Amino acid sequence: MTSSVALTPACAALVAAFLVDVAADVIALVVHGVAVACFGLPSRHHPVAKAPEEEFAALAAAEAALDRG
Numbered sequence: 679m680t681s682s683v684a685l686t687p688a689c690a691a692l693v694a695a696f697l698v699d700v701a702a703d704v705i706a707l708v709v710h711g712v713a714v715a716c717f718g719l720p721s722r723h724h725p726v727a728k729a730p731e732e733e734f735a736a737l738a739a740a741e742a743a744l745d746r747g
Contacts, residue, residue, distance in 0.1 A: 695702045 692703065692706075695706065
């Protein structure tokens with residue numbers, strides 16, 4: 679539901695920008711592509727956590743280490 683609500687104004691903005699200035703759309707596309715690449719390329723080799731249980735276990739281990747030290 680949320681993604682479809684966000685998609686509607688995004689498409690409207692894209693069409694409006696294209697009608698006003700084609701260069702604006704090209705610049706927006708390049709900026710978006712760079713942002714996706716900066717997020718996607720490094721994160722494919724370094725996932726944050728594989729499962730919520732693993733993340734909770736890592737947090738518990740870190741808290742235990744703080745309590746000991």
